[in-house]
Amino acid sequence: MATIYQVSEAAGVSLATVSRVMNGNAKVSERTRKKVESAMASLGYQPNAIAQSLASNRTNSVGLLVSELHGSYFGDLMSTVENVLKRNGKHVIITAGHVDEKREHEAIEFLKSRRCDALILHAEAVSDDYLKKLVNSKVPVVVINRKVDELEQNCFVVDNVKGGYLATKAAIDAGHKNIAYISGPLFKKDASDRLAGHKKALEEAGLTFDSNSTFEGDFHESSGQEGMQHLQATFPDFTALVCANDEMASGAMTAAREAGFDIPSKLSIVGFDNVLFSRYLYPKLTTINNPIHAMGEMAAHWVLEHVYDIKSPVPIEHLFVPEVVDRDTLGTL
Amino acid sequence: MATIYQVSEAAGVSLATVSRVMNGNAKVSERTRKKVESAMASLGYQPNAIAQSLASNRTNSVGLLVSELHGSYFGDLMSTVENVLKRNGKHVIITAGHVDEKREHEAIEFLKSRRCDALILHAEAVSDDYLKKLVNSKVPVVVINRKVDELEQNCFVVDNVKGGYLATKAAIDAGHKNIAYISGPLFKKDASDRLAGHKKALEEAGLTFDSNSTFEGDFHESSGQEGMQHLQATFPDFTALVCANDEMASGAMTAAREAGFDIPSKLSIVGFDNVLFSRYLYPKLTTINNPIHAMGEMAAHWVLEHVYDIKSPVPIEHLFVPEVVDRDTLGTL
DNA sequence: CTGTTAGCGCGTTCAA
DNA sequence: TTGAACGCGCTAACAG
Numbered sequence: 001m002a003t004i005y006q007v008s009e010a011a012g013v014s015l016a017t018v019s020r021v022m023n024g025n026a027k028v029s030e031r032t033r034k035k036v037e038s039a040m041a042s043l044g045y046q047p048n049a050i051a052q053s054l055a056s057n058r059t060n061s062v063g064l065l066v067s068e069l070h071g072s073y074f075g076d077l078m079s080t081v082e083n084v085l086k087r088n089g090k091h092v093i094i095t096a097g098h099v100d101e102k103r104e105h106e107a108i109e110f111l112k113s114r115r116c117d118a119l120i121l122h123a124e125a126v127s128d129d130y131l132k133k134l135v136n137s138k139v140p141v142v143v144i145n146r147k148v149d150e151l152e153q154n155c156f157v158v159d160n161v162k163g164g165y166l167a168t169k170a171a172i173d174a175g176h177k178n179i180a181y182i183s184g185p186l187f188k189k190d191a192s193d194r195l196a197g198h199k200k201a202l203e204e205a206g207l208t209f210d211s212n213s214t215f216e217g218d219f220h221e222s223s224g225q226e227g228m229q230h231l232q233a234t235f236p237d238f239t240a241l242v243c244a245n246d247e248m249a250s251g252a253m254t255a256a257r258e259a260g261f262d263i264p265s266k267l268s269i270v271g272f273d274n275v276l277f278s279r280y281l282y283p284k285l286t287t288i289n290n291p292i293h294a295m296g297e298m299a300a301h302w303v304l305e306h307v308y309d310i311k312s313p314v315p316i317e318h319l320f321v322p323e324v325v326d327r328d329t330l331g332t333l
Numbered sequence: 334m335a336t337i338y339q340v341s342e343a344a345g346v347s348l349a350t351v352s353r354v355m356n357g358n359a360k361v362s363e364r365t366r367k368k369v370e371s372a373m374a375s376l377g378y379q380p381n382a383i384a385q386s387l388a389s390n391r392t393n394s395v396g397l398l399v400s401e402l403h404g405s406y407f408g409d410l411m412s413t414v415e416n417v418l419k420r421n422g423k424h425v426i427i428t429a430g431h432v433d434e435k436r437e438h439e440a441i442e443f444l445k446s447r448r449c450d451a452l453i454l455h456a457e458a459v460s461d462d463y464l465k466k467l468v469n470s471k472v473p474v475v476v477i478n479r480k481v482d483e484l485e486q487n488c489f490v491v492d493n494v495k496g497g498y499l500a501t502k503a504a505i506d507a508g509h510k511n512i513a514y515i516s517g518p519l520f521k522k523d524a525s526d527r528l529a530g531h532k533k534a535l536e537e538a539g540l541t542f543d544s545n546s547t548f549e550g551d552f553h554e555s556s557g558q559e560g561m562q563h564l565q566a567t568f569p570d571f572t573a574l575v576c577a578n579d580e581m582a583s584g585a586m587t588a589a590r591e592a593g594f595d596i597p598s599k600l601s602i603v604g605f606d607n608v609l610f611s612r613y614l615y616p617k618l619t620t621i622n623n624p625i626h627a628m629g630e631m632a633a634h635w636v637l638e639h640v641y642d643i644k645s646p647v648p649i650e651h652l653f654v655p656e657v658v659d660r661d662t663l664g665t666l
Numbered sequence: 667c668t669g670t671t672a673g674c675g676c677g678t679t680c681a682a
Numbered sequence: 683t684t685g686a687a688c689g690c691g692c693t694a695a696c697a698g
Contacts (some may be wrong), residue, residue: 001471003675014685019677027683048589049446050392051675053383054690057410069415070408070609076400082429091443094402094427096415110424113382136336221613233534250613257615276403280583282590336691347669352693360667384691391693491672670697675690681686 002043011039022047053115061091062303063111065121069097072275073292074122077144081120081294088304090117101125112139118303120144124188140307142299145190145292156295156302156318160190163288163322164197167242167270170286170324174206174332176240176268179207182227182252184219184244191219194244194272210235217248225249232259239268239333246271246278246287253281253329264331274325283328291320335376337658340487344372355380386448388400396444400453405608406625407455410477413629414453421637422640424449435457451636453477457521473640475632478625489628489651493523496621496655496656497530500575500603502658503619508666509573509601512540515585517552517577524552527577527605543568557584565592571586572601572666579604579611579620583601586662587615597664604613607658610661616661624653 004022006013013032020026021036028036039045053059064081066074082092093114097104104126111119118140121129128148135141135154147157171179181198184191196213202209212234217223223245226249231238243249243257249271253263261267263283271278271287278285296321301312337355341348346365353359354369372378386392397414399407407415412580415425422502428449430437437459440567444452451473456464461481468474468487480490490632504512514531523562527533527549545567550556559574564571574589576582596602596616604611611618631653634645 004551016685029683046442046446047674048387048448050383050386054387055675055677055691059383068408069411070405072403072405075403075408079429082402091428095424096412109379113379115381115383210423253615254613276612277613280587280610282586313431338691350668362667381691385687385693388691390674
């Protein structure tokens with residue numbers, strides 16, 4: 001690996017001059033520029049990003065924390081964030097927190113130790129206090145899918161209460177009165193918010209909420225199956241089932257079929273998130289769009305604007321509104 | 334951000350001593366270790382990984398190139414690689430090449446500029462020559478899902494010919510004689526290999542290959558739909574359809590249903606890859622297991638062993654064998 | 667066991 | 683417009 005020093009020797013100029021043509025910030029005469037450039041080319045010179053970072057205190061890379069590296073939801077998130085950042089010459093360093101406080105913490109510390117210029121976090125397990133400290137430290141931070149008090153300007157969230165409301169409202173509008181619900185793990189804010197929206201829609205329609213109509217799942221497919229089975233016992237007459245995410249909806253659909261229910265003639269199902277595979281399901285899942293794509297883009301633009309002085313092409317917004325994606329699993333009664 | 338220098342001052346020792354307690358490689362007396370550790374704690378010291386890397390020429394991070402950051406296939410790959418590496422204290426830096434020669438090249442150069450200790454590449458677009466040069470340069474490299482001549486020891490691949498063979502063989506064994514095929518883009522080695530396997534199985538069973546029975550897709554869901562429609566015109570009597578990956582199989586299933594074919598009573602379908610969502614499909618997709626998980630693990634172990642001297646718990650293998658995953662979309666004739 | 671001293675490869679003053 | 687010199691924060695000989 002050639003170094004800047006060898007280039008300077010080959011070009012017969014000083015080290016500083018080579019640095020100047022690399023960064024193009026100071027004046028360099030056309031002639032010396034040519035000399036340097038051809039020297040770089042013939043040596044196959046590539047700057048050492050590590051050394052550049054140490055000297056300039058800039059890494060041109062932003063850290064991204066997700067909960068998992070697999071799954072459509074995070075795939076979409078990583079993909080969009082990387083896209084807009086790379087388009088602007090910035091790189092992304094991705095880590096996974098696995099929804100575990102210790103591991104999330106470690107992942108964030110890793111990103112900090114790599115001196116990322118900014119952090120984009122989908123942090124679920126770490127405390128609000130920790131996030132506040134982080135935001136008040138040197139490194140610019142934004143948080144996705146989590147609203148932290150006093151940090152509104154750093155958070156990008158979807159209105160989960162409204163999403164939950166819309167899902168159940170759609171079922172109600174289709175004529176359903178006995179509506180079961182499979183929630184996510186309720187210690188998670190998004191899960192409890194969605195459930196709150198569900199209750200609100202029920203109430204508004206004059207329907208009473210029966211605690212037997214709910215099952216607490218874990219956002220994974222298998223708990224959708226479990227939930228479906230459980231609910232058949234505790235709340236046998238439901239004609240519609242709202243699930244707090246698409247994975248569980250998929251599991252519920254499987255269980256429903258195994259129990260002999262045709263969808264949607266015998267049972268209607270509504271999901272949440274609108275992940276990619278929801279349209280591959282059969283019947284195609286009616287669900288609530290979680291604008292993860294838009295949130296990821298916005299977070300990336302925030303970073304570009306606040307850290308790299310690259311103005312965002314769109315106004316920065318922090319609250320995103322979900323909407324119903326009407327497909328084939330919700331039937332009218 | 335406290336530096337090692339401030340810690341040394343606070344602890345009343347030299348800079349080198351602090352370094353020693355951090356890295357734990359040289360002897361340090363219990364007393365001074367305590368002093369240093371408490372100084373580090375009270376200052377909230379965190380080593381600057383950038384500076385460490387520059388000085389030690391070690392980054393403790395390995396670069397991973399995938400084609401896309403989304404999709405089950407790459408999700409699985411990233412997830413497993415990260416898991417085994419992190420378990421051994423190494424970090425992963427992920428980049429995407431988007432199956433484009435220029436972008437793959439840039440992504441790899443980025444990883445090199447970050448001085449990754451090793452590279453794990455799922456490179457589809459870059460040339461064999463480039464990969465050979467890379468392997469012969471300083472940085473250790475392994476390639477996933479691509480066999481490069483002379484680089485067998487650095488490649489981890491599944492036997493795609495055999496996979497294609499098994500898929501079609503399964504259909505033949507179930508009594509099918511008119512078997513259509515939707516391939517991937519044939520300039521890709523894995524796609525053409527799978528097709529070769531298909532032909533081999535046909536031949537072996539005394540069935541003649543009809544070029545009208547094949548449609549060249551692009552591995553995406555939509556081309557599965559197109560393929561299905563196309564084949565109904567060119568090869569109308571097929572009772573089984575083999576697809577070169579699960580996404581296209583999913584698309585074909587949708588198209589088949591829209592055309593009124595029941596699966597599997599009227600039409601059998603076999604996929605390839607066994608990605609996560611293949612079991613969420615209805616009916617659950619019969620497919621060929623692509624041991625991406627095993628390959629990812631193996632690649633990670635290779636790196637640990639060759640670069641970090643951490644012996645692999647399992648013998649390193651380079652060729653993986655696919656197998657049939659028997660589910661619900663293949664019916665007997 | 668501990669301290670001193672060179673670098674690692676590069677950016678950035680400050681002079682010239 | 684260019685060069686010399688210093689420093690970024692840390693590791694790694696080499697002494698002691």
